[in-house]
Amino acid sequence: MTIAFDNSYARLPDRFFNAQGPAPVSEPALIAVNDALAAELGLDAGWLRSDAGLAMLAGNTLPEGAAPLAQAYAGHQFGGWVPQLGDGRALLIGEVIDTNGLRRDIQLKGSGPTPFSRRGDGRAGLGPVLREYIVSEAMHALGIPTTRALAAVTTGDVVLRERPQPGAVLTRVAASHIRVGTFQYFAAREDTEALALLAEHARQRHYPEAAGVLGFLKAVITAQAHLVARWLGVGFIHGVMNTDNMAVSGETIDYGPCAFMDRYHPAKVFSSIDQFGRYAYNKQPDMAAWDLAQLASALLPLIDPDENRAIEIATEAVNEFAPQFRDAWLEVFRAKVGLASAEDGDAELIHTLLDRMAVNQADFTNTFRALGGDTARDQFLDPAAFDQWQADWQARLVRDPQTPADRAEQMRRANPAIIPRNHRVEQAISAALSDNYEPFRKLLEATATPFDDGPLTAEYARPPSQDEEVHRTFCGT
Structure with missing residues (x-):
C-alpha cells in the first residue's frame, strides 16, 4: 500500500529530532484496527489487517515515504525541570493530509529505544x-479534542514494569505531537532561531488565522481553557x-495514569505518582495556567526584544486563561443542568450541586445523567440534600427560554450515560493479559456511543461495587 506522506516536521532542522527507524519485534499479532479512523486518514483498514499492514503497525517494516523520527523536547515534570526528555519510546513515522484536509501525525508508541530513552527499553x-x-477513543466519542488510536498490536516480546507483561505497540494519530516542552527545549538552549522556526511551524499548522507569535500564544491559551x-x-x-x-x-x-471519577470529590487523585495531588481534578485549571506560563516564558525572546516588555505582554496573555476557563466551564455545566440562558447566580447554583454531591458521595456521571429524569436524588446518601437544591434549580429553569423537550435533548447530549469507568478498563486489561480480548472489544463498543441509551447502557453505566473500585492508576513507563 502507498501512503501519501507529507512530512513537514521532518523538513525542520536536524536538531529538532533524531531520525531513526523502529526496532523490530519478534512475533507481532493484531489486537485492533480503528476502521473509521483509517477511513478518515485515507487508509485501507483491510490492508492494515494484512500481514504487510501488521508488519508496519509493529514497526518491522515501513512504507515508502515514511520519515521515522523521535522528537526532541524538554519539560517540567511535577514542577521539576528536566532539560531533555523527547520521544523515548515512540517514533513519528510520518504525516498525512486526511479526507477533511487536516494534517495528522501517525506515530508508533512502544517502537523501541531512542537517544531520548534515558536508559529505558x-x-x-x-x-x-x-x-x-480505550480512553482516547472514548474521549473522541465524548466530543473532547484528543489524540486517536488507529491500531494496537502485541509484539511477542515481554516488557518489565511493575511485573512482566506482553509488549505492545499503539499506532497513535494526532494533529501534531508538538508540546509546551518542545518550545522549552529550545528556549533552555537559547536557540532563538529554532524557537522561531518551531513557533511559525506550529502557528501555520494549528492556528493559521493567528497573527504572529503573540497570536499563537493566545490561541493556545484559548484552546487549553476550553x-x-x-x-x-x-x-x-x-x-x-x-x-x-x-x-x-x-x-x-x-x-498515562488518567481516570474518570465515579463518586464526585473535587480533590480526587488517581495517579500513583502524584503523591501530593498536584494534578487533582479541581487543580487542573490552575496547572494548565502554570503550564501555559511556561510556554509564554519560552516564547519571550520572540514576543519583544525588550525582556521587561515581553514579560508584561506575555503575563497579560496568560492572565486571560482564568476568565476564558470560567466562561468555558460555565458553558459546559450550564448545558449539563439544562440552561440555555445566562444569569449571574448560575455558577453558585452549579457549585452548590457539586458541593452536595461531594458530601453525599454521589456518582458524577450518573447524577448529571439522571437530572434529565427523576432519579437524581437516588444518587445521594441524603436525598434531602438534593431536594433542597432541586427547588432552586426548578425556580431557575422557569426563567430559561428552552422548551422542556429542547432542554431534555440538550441535557442528553451534555451528560453521557457511559464513560470508560476505571474498573471496566482494568477488567479489560486483566482479561487481555490472559489473552481474552472480548471485554476490551465490548468496552470499546459501549463507549463509542456514550450519549445513547442502548443494550449495553445499564451494564456499563453501573458504578463499581466496593471491591471493584480502582483507587490508583499507573504510568506505563
Whole structure:
C-alpha cells in the first residue's frame, strides 16, 4: 500500500529530532484496527489487517515515504525541570493530509529505544496500550479534542514494569505531537532561531488565522481553557499534566495514569505518582495556567526584544486563561443542568450541586445523567440534600427560554450515560493479559456511543461495587 506522506516536521532542522527507524519485534499479532479512523486518514483498514499492514503497525517494516523520527523536547515534570526528555519510546513515522484536509501525525508508541530513552527499553506494555486506546477513543466519542488510536498490536516480546507483561505497540494519530516542552527545549538552549522556526511551524499548522507569535500564544491559551473545561465536564483527571504532556494543538495527549471519577470529590487523585495531588481534578485549571506560563516564558525572546516588555505582554496573555476557563466551564455545566440562558447566580447554583454531591458521595456521571429524569436524588446518601437544591434549580429553569423537550435533548447530549469507568478498563486489561480480548472489544463498543441509551447502557453505566473500585492508576513507563 502507498501512503501519501507529507512530512513537514521532518523538513525542520536536524536538531529538532533524531531520525531513526523502529526496532523490530519478534512475533507481532493484531489486537485492533480503528476502521473509521483509517477511513478518515485515507487508509485501507483491510490492508492494515494484512500481514504487510501488521508488519508496519509493529514497526518491522515501513512504507515508502515514511520519515521515522523521535522528537526532541524538554519539560517540567511535577514542577521539576528536566532539560531533555523527547520521544523515548515512540517514533513519528510520518504525516498525512486526511479526507477533511487536516494534517495528522501517525506515530508508533512502544517502537523501541531512542537517544531520548534515558536508559529505558523504549517499549510499551499491553496494559498501557489498551488503556490509551480505550480512553482516547472514548474521549473522541465524548466530543473532547484528543489524540486517536488507529491500531494496537502485541509484539511477542515481554516488557518489565511493575511485573512482566506482553509488549505492545499503539499506532497513535494526532494533529501534531508538538508540546509546551518542545518550545522549552529550545528556549533552555537559547536557540532563538529554532524557537522561531518551531513557533511559525506550529502557528501555520494549528492556528493559521493567528497573527504572529503573540497570536499563537493566545490561541493556545484559548484552546487549553476550553479543553480543560470539557475535561471537568466529564469528570476526567489527566494525572500527569506536565509541560511535556500538553499539546499546543489543544488535543488531550499522553494517557498515562488518567481516570474518570465515579463518586464526585473535587480533590480526587488517581495517579500513583502524584503523591501530593498536584494534578487533582479541581487543580487542573490552575496547572494548565502554570503550564501555559511556561510556554509564554519560552516564547519571550520572540514576543519583544525588550525582556521587561515581553514579560508584561506575555503575563497579560496568560492572565486571560482564568476568565476564558470560567466562561468555558460555565458553558459546559450550564448545558449539563439544562440552561440555555445566562444569569449571574448560575455558577453558585452549579457549585452548590457539586458541593452536595461531594458530601453525599454521589456518582458524577450518573447524577448529571439522571437530572434529565427523576432519579437524581437516588444518587445521594441524603436525598434531602438534593431536594433542597432541586427547588432552586426548578425556580431557575422557569426563567430559561428552552422548551422542556429542547432542554431534555440538550441535557442528553451534555451528560453521557457511559464513560470508560476505571474498573471496566482494568477488567479489560486483566482479561487481555490472559489473552481474552472480548471485554476490551465490548468496552470499546459501549463507549463509542456514550450519549445513547442502548443494550449495553445499564451494564456499563453501573458504578463499581466496593471491591471493584480502582483507587490508583499507573504510568506505563
